[in-house]
Amino acid sequence: MKPIRKPFFGDPLFPFELAYKTVKKQINELPDHLHDRYELVYIHQGKGVFFIDNNWYEKKQGDLFIIPGNTIHHSLPHNEDPIVSSALFFAPPLLAMEPIDDSYHNLLCFDFARKKRAYRIEQPQYLISVTEAALEQIHQELEDKKTGYHEAVKLITCQLLLQINRFIRSVKERNPVGEPGVGPSWMKDVLRNIDEHPERENSLARLAEKANVSAPHFSRVFRQLTTMNVTQYVNAKRIILAKELLVRSDQNIIEISEQCGYETPTHFYRVFKALTGLTPNKYRNNQTNM
Incomplete structure (x- = not known):
């Protein structure tokens, strides 16, 4: 989901x-x-x-x-x-x-x-x-x-x-701030890496291999803890990055789509509108007006 x-x-x-x-x-x-x-x-x-x-x-x-x-x-x-x-x-x-x-x-x-x-x-x-x-x-x-x-x-x-x-x-x-203690450490590492580099290729097989667990186990734990599959989670993180770039930079849509890891602007437009209800340009205009 x-x-x-x-x-x-x-x-x-x-x-x-x-x-x-x-x-x-x-x-x-x-x-x-x-x-x-x-x-x-x-x-x-x-x-x-x-x-x-x-x-x-x-x-x-x-x-x-x-x-x-x-x-x-x-x-x-x-x-x-x-x-x-x-x-x-x-x-x-x-x-x-x-x-x-x-x-x-x-x-x-x-x-x-x-x-x-x-x-x-x-x-x-x-x-x-x-x-x-x-x-x-x-x-x-x-x-x-x-x-x-x-x-x-x-x-x-x-x-x-x-x-x-x-x-x-x-x-x-x-006191320094510590991390919460809920969830396996390998999953925290995976989520941290996705968060820091959502633009990278983050397939289920690749992430499971890096976590040193089987793909079925990785998929089961990932969905249990995040309620999403890997593709959905990565897309959500990419669109969050895109929102920040749309508001805080003057980059055009093509540059932003590439920086967020999308191979084509068309794919970026489709995912962005599905998750936000707006096109990238409409979102940028709304935030600028606000």
Whole structure:
């Protein structure tokens, strides 16, 4: 199953949504998916596993997950102890205000998560209290819709991000970030290599040989942990790279398709539209306008 695009149906002029204290069970969870919005997921109670990018995380009460845009992820709650969580989604330009202090901006924690591939925060009690209070306040503002509630939601969210950023900075200064412990080490190596070089030829046979396991075993474990086959996963990673190049560079579509590992622009166009719903040019124009 290829990763799907999570749809959003809120106000396009205020790209911000909160799914507050929803019960998560495996039967109604999305498979591998990605979206342009940034996401914060807080675990109120329950247990499960979160696959984010190329890592697996155990989920438990009090955990906070920081998921930048265009990051493949899916959740597997335990059926016996289902997750109750709150998920906050927003378009980064909504909160990416010009900082007065060059060393700080609201989205630092997302930059840190992407750079270090560390998407989970095991929060201390004071930050748990801050997070729960902020989510409750945001939920109330969105429910009541009083005058200025859009600004109130932005202010509360920025204050929450400030506390998260300060905590991450303090932890980073004390301890190096370690890798999550879920999943076999050879699979972590494979996913890391695909992530670093999605443009390379990454066939099932080649990857299984490098991992020193049989192709059937590799395929079974890969699909079990990522819910995709190798081709689908590689294409998803290539399109994520293509999105970044479309937004951050002036390269033309042919150059980008080659840099992402596609032999022809036609193949690139077809895969890009299948995964994003847009042509590469339309995606670039939309992001530029935003």
